Amino acid sequence: MSDEVAPGFVRVRLDVSYDGKDFSGWAVQRGRRTVQGEIQDALRVVMRLPEDGPPVELTVAGRTDAGVHARGQVAHFDLPEELWERHGEQLLRRLAGRLPMDVRVWRVAVAPPHFNARFSAIWRRYAYRVSDHPGGVDPLRRGHVLWHNWPLDVDAMNEAAAALLGEHDFAAYCKKRDGATTIRTLQELRWERLPDGVLEATVKADAFCHNMVRSLVGAMLFVGDGHRPPSWPAGVLAAGERDSAVHVVRPHGLTLEEVGYPTDDALAARNLEARNRRTLPGPGGGCLTPCR
CATH class of the missing domain: 3.30.70.660 (Pseudouridine synthase I, catalytic domain, C-terminal subdomain)
Incomplete structure (x- = not known):
């Protein structure tokens, strides 16, 4: 699996915090309020993306459970370059105006090459x-x-x-x-x-x-x-x-x-390591990652 961003796209990093009390966890679930769902919906609205189009899909460092809070959560998504040029500078302020008060995005930035919020984490x-x-x-x-x-x-x-x-x-x-x-x-x-x-x-x-x-x-x-x-x-x-x-x-x-996360020049190696088969010494062994 490659972490190369497709031509014509940029990878955007979000630094996020939330009070988990009223969320059914991070991950999108039909009929339930989730952190991922709130942020993806807010991104769609502030960038004026069509409701019937594909959603902005967030990849997260750690999928927290219902009721768990976060002060330093990290997520990323890939965005067409023309949309980043049009909205990137104002995205942080617009998200602040759109998101509910129990979830905040504190930083929006173009991620370095090979960055993956989940697999790059050490x-x-x-x-x-x-x-x-x-x-x-x-x-x-x-x-x-x-x-x-x-x-x-x-x-x-x-x-x-x-x-x-x-x-x-x-x-x-x-x-x-x-x-x-x-x-x-x-x-x-x-x-x-x-x-x-x-x-x-x-x-x-x-x-x-x-x-x-x-x-x-x-x-x-x-x-x-x-x-x-x-x-x-x-x-x-x-x-x-x-x-x-x-x-x-x-x-x-x-x-x-x-x-x-490691230094930028070590991101690609970390992504590969995080996806490798993981075992303990001795008989038996582990299972395939991914790890959360």
Whole structure:
């Protein structure tokens, strides 16, 4: 598969944020409100594209689920050069006037050669926020912070997190999808208690499989409140299958904070690597990517 842009087209990068509360996730779904659907519709209107013509199709770095937020989402689409010349300079301001207030485009720019919002990414960084305050969550933050009604031990959670770092098959923490690998490289996983008392998990990986972050957080909350020892999440990982004790926590505490990309001259190589067959050392092996 080539990432070359067709002659007569330009590839446009969008940097996006949204409050996921009222969206059925990123991806277009018939009869449901989605982030992709809102942006594609806004692009069609502000560029005066015909309603019965082909839609502007966005490719995204990470397809967030219903209720998940984003501060640093990245998407791209290909646009005929004449439309870019006509609308590109005003596109950002026009989108601001057309989009609903719970989704914003912060940057519109021509992407470098070989850029692909999904396959060029070398990491995605999420944050999950939890309050263990006995009184609950600040009402002004209730849509972005989970309340956990048990005191949490940050040191125990970080001990558990350290054992999950590196490249593993995260099948025990993922909802499997046909043809998709569950092998991932978890680059960073740590907890800190912020000055306001909220606990924030930083979760960074080359890619994530479905429900992976929320499952990892659920396991570590069980450690933090004393229901499981710090060794338990690593034991679940090694078992390689879903454990009914691992809860997928609610989506509203999760935010996609940032997506990382290599230098422009390394984009083509990264795209190829991201599409390669992915396996772990030893018997067996992985499945074909793509990774999210």
